[in-house]
Amino acid sequence: MQRLSRLVAAVGVITLSGAALPAAAAEPLRVVASFSVIGDFAKNVGGDRIALTTLVGPDGDAHVYEPKPADAAAMSAADVVLVNGLHFEGFLRRLAEASGTRATVVELTDGVEPLAAAEEGHAHEAEGDHGAFDPHAFQSIANAKIYVKNIAEAFCAADAEGCDDYKANAEAYAGKLDALDEEVKDAVAAIPPEKRTVITSHDAFGYFEHEYGITFLAPEGISTEAEASAADVAKLIRQVRHEKASAIFVENITNQRLIEQIASETGLKVGGTLYSDALSDADGPAATYIDMMRNNIGAIKAAVLGS
Amino acid sequence: MYDFLVAPFVEFGFMQRALAGSLVLSLSSCPVGVFLMLRRMSLTGDAMAHAILPGAAAGFLLYGLEIVPMTIGGLIAGVVVAMGAGAVSRFTVQKEDASMAAFYLISLALGVLIVSLRGSSVDLMHVLFGTVLALNDEALKLIASIAGVTLLTLTIFWRALVAECLDPLFLRSVSRLGTPVHFIFLGLVVLNLVGGFQALGTLLSVGLMMLPAAAARFWTSRVGPMCVLALAIGFASCIAGLLMSYHASLPSGPAIVLSAGAAYLLSILSGPRGVLRSRVRHHRHRTA
Numbered sequence: 001m002q003r004l005s006r007l008v009a010a011v012g013v014i015t016l017s018g019a020a021l022p023a024a025a026a027e028p029l030r031v032v033a034s035f036s037v038i039g040d041f042a043k044n045v046g047g048d049r050i051a052l053t054t055l056v057g058p059d060g061d062a063h064v065y066e067p068k069p070a071d072a073a074a075m076s077a078a079d080v081v082l083v084n085g086l087h088f089e090g091f092l093r094r095l096a097e098a099s100g101t102r103a104t105v106v107e108l109t110d111g112v113e114p115l116a117a118a119e120e121g122h123a124h125e126a127e128g129d130h131g132a133f134d135p136h137a138f139q140s141i142a143n144a145k146i147y148v149k150n151i152a153e154a155f156c157a158a159d160a161e162g163c164d165d166y167k168a169n170a171e172a173y174a175g176k177l178d179a180l181d182e183e184v185k186d187a188v189a190a191i192p193p194e195k196r197t198v199i200t201s202h203d204a205f206g207y208f209e210h211e212y213g214i215t216f217l218a219p220e221g222i223s224t225e226a227e228a229s230a231a232d233v234a235k236l237i238r239q240v241r242h243e244k245a246s247a248i249f250v251e252n253i254t255n256q257r258l259i260e261q262i263a264s265e266t267g268l269k270v271g272g273t274l275y276s277d278a279l280s281d282a283d284g285p286a287a288t289y290i291d292m293m294r295n296n297i298g299a300i301k302a303a304v305l306g307s
Numbered sequence: 308m309y310d311f312l313v314a315p316f317v318e319f320g321f322m323q324r325a326l327a328g329s330l331v332l333s334l335s336s337c338p339v340g341v342f343l344m345l346r347r348m349s350l351t352g353d354a355m356a357h358a359i360l361p362g363a364a365a366g367f368l369l370y371g372l373e374i375v376p377m378t379i380g381g382l383i384a385g386v387v388v389a390m391g392a393g394a395v396s397r398f399t400v401q402k403e404d405a406s407m408a409a410f411y412l413i414s415l416a417l418g419v420l421i422v423s424l425r426g427s428s429v430d431l432m433h434v435l436f437g438t439v440l441a442l443n444d445e446a447l448k449l450i451a452s453i454a455g456v457t458l459l460t461l462t463i464f465w466r467a468l469v470a471e472c473l474d475p476l477f478l479r480s481v482s483r484l485g486t487p488v489h490f491i492f493l494g495l496v497v498l499n500l501v502g503g504f505q506a507l508g509t510l511l512s513v514g515l516m517m518l519p520a521a522a523a524r525f526w527t528s529r530v531g532p533m534c535v536l537a538l539a540i541g542f543a544s545c546i547a548g549l550l551m552s553y554h555a556s557l558p559s560g561p562a563i564v565l566s567a568g569a570a571y572l573l574s575i576l577s578g579p580r581g582v583l584r585s586r587v588r589h590h591r592h593r594t595a
Contacts, residue, residue, distance in 0.1 A: 068423065227438065227558035227559070227560060227561070228438065228440055228558065228559070229552050229553075229556045229557050229558050229559060229562075230315070230321075230322060230325070230440060230549060230552035230553040230559050231552065231553050231554070231555070231556035231557075232556065233319075233321055233440050234315070234318075234319055234321075234322070234553060237319060237321070257438070257441035257443065258438060258440060258441040260441070260443065261321055261324075261440065261441040261442070261443060262321070264443070265319070265320045265321055
């Protein structure tokens with residue numbers, strides 16, 4: 001019975017949309033997104049017209065991801081491959097070569113004003129995986145709009161028929177991002193300026209800091225792969241003691257123990273989880289980019305004002 | 308001088324914990340390292356770091372990202388691999404190095420398989436392995452109890468262990484203890500390594516186990532003094548490494564292991580059984 005009603009509904013959708021979009025039912029645009037945040041953008045721009053594969057899923061760490069054969073297969077069949085660029089996905093160059101894909105690989109940070117990596121990142125730079133720039137550009141909503149614009153352009157280039165749809169979707173989504181931007185700025189304004197310093201586990205929030213004026217301190221440097229030194233940890237603890245930092249957070253993708261140790265030594269309470277390089281799964285508090293930014297600023301505000 | 312040597316440990320609780328944790332781990336793993344080296348199983352530690360993966364992965368599959376089930380799973384996998392390798396080397400013609408390699412590779416492949424089943428890309432080892440700067444009370448208690456068990460067992464079985472290392476056939480001829488002692492020793496190795504991984508990370512636990520032992524070998528040929536010397540080198544490396552990490556802003560694990568590495572290089576050159584002095588003696592002997 002249920003199956004029958006679903007079938008009826010599906011047939012209804014196909015006949016209805018079939019009139020408007022003759023090409024839609026034929027062949028969706030095959031899109032590969034490197035990690036969950038980009039996947040969410042692509043979903044919002046592409047809607048039903050694309051078949052989306054996201055390589056590094058929810059709560060996964062793109063810094064240390066090991067690709068699977070299925071990933072290479074998805075890539076070789078793809079029409080468009082969306083990546084962050086600025087050396088965020090260390091595994092991607094090799095995977096693209098190995099899969100022999102003919103798809104255009106689109107770097108979404110194209111057009112973003114890149115920020116230099118924080119000094120702590122140097123240990124990792126030497127390994128050649130991260131460049132001199134901080135790749136976490138999507139932590140600023142202004143940059144997220146550039147990502148979305150780049151995605152719409154890439155989709156238009158690959159599928160001219162759907163171009164109007166993509167542009168309309170991108171515009172609608174950009175409107176939501178503008179509203180989100182206001183929301184974050186209001187929340188920051190509610191935090192007294194001298195309390196706008198918090199601690200997280202790795203330097204993923206450089207763009208957030210630059211855009212919204214909240215200072216993030218981290219023991220781990222810009223990639224999750226680097227190891228902390230005693231001097232870094234000592235410096236953080238001193239900063240908290242001199243009341244320069246007013247809240248401390250764990251991130252969804254990293255080992256929590258170091259943060260918990262700093263918290264217990266300074267008496268700061270861990271203010272919850274910040275989502276940095278990956279979304280949560282569908283049931284979590286950060287299932288989409290907009291939810292993620294809302295969760296992060298909400299957690300920061302609650303922890304700082306509550307301290 | 309006070310500022311350089313003592314102040315970091317007085318000012319910061321995490322430095323005290325790091326010092327306590329690494330010293331206590333040296334206390335048990337340096338002597339174990341000496342026996343491992345004498346038995347020519349020096350690479351066991353590195354093999355074990357991979358071998359525990361399926362246990363940790365099974366713990367992760369059943370209980371999610373919880374440290375305790377993952378550690379227990381790792382211990383079980385480690386014991387199975389060590390015992391399996393030990394049994395093969397004891398009861399067949401194959402030597403310990405080959406059987407250990409075979410068992411750890413099987414174990415590692417199984418672990419990768421299990422992790423992939425879940426389809427998660429969180430680096431399990433990243434989560435399981437601790438760092439010396441983030442020792443909480445639980446980790447300290449774990450290290451302390453491991454050290455207690457290890458030292459007690461070593462004291463009880465000391466003579467049998469020495470005999471087993473130096474002349475296993477002799478031990479087998481005079482006592483039935485040979486095989487049990489071998490397995491008890493393997494158990495101790497796994498316990499020290501897995502506990503160390505969980506508390507301090509792979510590099511540091513393997514490094515603290517093998518480098519001081521290897522360095523001590525150049526200074527004496529007697530087992531007792533060798534253990535004491537390995538301990539002293541281990542202690543010195545922990546202190547030097549943590550101070551270097553604090554003052555020069557270096558990552559702590561590598562700094563401690565490199566300190567032990569420096570002690571090893573120094574021992575190669577200047578120890579009585581090292582390159583320079585044994586040359587000199589040899590030379591004199593010839594001219595006399």
